[in-house]
Amino acid sequence: MASGKPIITMTGITKIYSVGGEEVRALDGANLMIREGEFVSIIGPSGSGKSTLMNIIGCLDVADSGEYILDGQSIEQYSEEELAKIRNKKIGFIFQNFNLLSRMTALSNVELPLIYQRIHLSERKEKAQRALDRVGLSDRSSHKPSELSGGQQQRVAIARALATDPAILLADEPTGNLDSKTGEDIMALFHELHRAGDTIVLITHNEEIASQAQRRIRIMDGRVTEVGA
């Protein structure tokens, strides 16, 4: 497994925020390597730079210094428009609070990233339906988020992330808003996706969830360390 080609390579990533005139090093020379097909958890308490790391991995933000190569593409000072394209193609976001659009049906929500890829209607529907099939929600495609349980909503969100066949699935506390039973179901789904060959990066502060991953990475005060494999 460890021999897969590298999907994420970070070298000396630094991100500095100034809060009230004071410099805060959210990331301080972070190094990270994630290979294709890995299931990695990034663990750290709040304020550890976890969110910053996630934003940079997810191309929502750009590092101040250091090198970040995502799926063979170096992410530098791109324009917002270009970053949006990269996110669209390579990243599948899964959020703690699902972040589905409440006006749209499950299928439309899953279709959304494909719309921004300008994929044609028939192909789009097919891909979206296939993604819903993978998360086991084929029969809920015309339901709106409000008509679905929390677990089902998170499955729709995962289907949305899967729809574009991204390089990585980036999950931010995916079980944080779910009860433990549903949380376990979602984790089981992640394991299933992992077995199917998807690369998963799971960000959490929950040790128990994190320990389910194949590899654990700890972040503390902006520094990244591998937890004994």
Next chain:
Amino acid sequence: MILQSLKMAWEAITSNKMRSFLTMLGIIIGVVALVVLVSLVNGATGAVTSEITALGNDMVTVNIKDDKGSPIRLEDLDEIAALSAIGDAAPSGSMNATAKFGYSDATVSLYGTTPAYYTIQGLTLKYGRFLKSTDIENASYVTVLAYNTAQELFGKADVVGEQLSIDGRNFLIVGVLEEDTSLFASLIGGYSAYAPFTVESRMADEPYVTSLAVSPAGNTGETESQMDNFMLTRFHQDEDAYHLTNMSSISDAMSTVTGTLSLLLGGIAAISLLVGGIGIMNIMLVSVTERTKEIGIRKAIGAGKKSIMMQFLIEALMVSLMGCLLGLALSWLILEVVTLVAKTISFSMSLGVVLLAVGFSSAIGLIFGLYPANKAANKHPIEALRYEG
């Protein structure tokens, strides 16, 4: 992409119908104001212009106030008619008289004239004939009635051959005119009858021609100046002795007035459209703030600035165009009702005013949608995602 943006805009608009409708209301009212006002003015202008044309647009009338001791006699009209720029000339003496038939009576305007009057005024007959030159020469007691006069006195129109009395004298009816459905007729109202000038002048005790109408042989302007010259010579260069009226100068003045009027009313309506546009901007700004999270989600999964911009711009455009369409429909309805009520005038939307309304509404949707759309597009994805509204 455009199709998708349209779909998204439609979903956003229909997801909050009441608010969307209220936003549209500004545009609806603006469009209705614009279209209805301009169409009303245009309709009225059209009606009045065609009335004036029907009255004998090219007719020049002269009213003599002071004959300076050389009054115009009936014979003098031949001299006028012989002038190069004048086609025909006819006197139009008038008096009010009481017409009676059996137990019904009516006050009529009795016009004393000659056969030439028929073509100068552009009259049309329904029954019988108009006055003949022999009627004038013999001073025969014959009369031609207007359609409504016949209806009023006899209860029917076909009354040729009947007798009636006007101011105590018996007249033979020789003709009835076509019904006059024009706006002027309905505005002025009243009943009219025509008799030989020789008869009317005797009854009115006014043997001279104090009012006459001439038709041009070519250019109305020339007719007017020639007529003016003739009268000046006749009345010792005293231009206050008579008054010359040219119908085309009236219609010219009329169109200037209505042109200004429609510009003025259209301008006022345009202001209300502008206010509607500000309403759109206001609601779009609220909508952008409310949907910060949505914008964040869309950006996270790959929507670029342009896509977000397009989405909100199309939404604003759609609101204003839907308002415009509803406004046009409502205007059409209003104009139909007004036409029904006004009877004599038909008001309709011209293509020009429809295009103006659509163009103006689109421009307003675009201009007032631009700022909110730009605001939405420039939201930072991380902050937008973090927004809890």
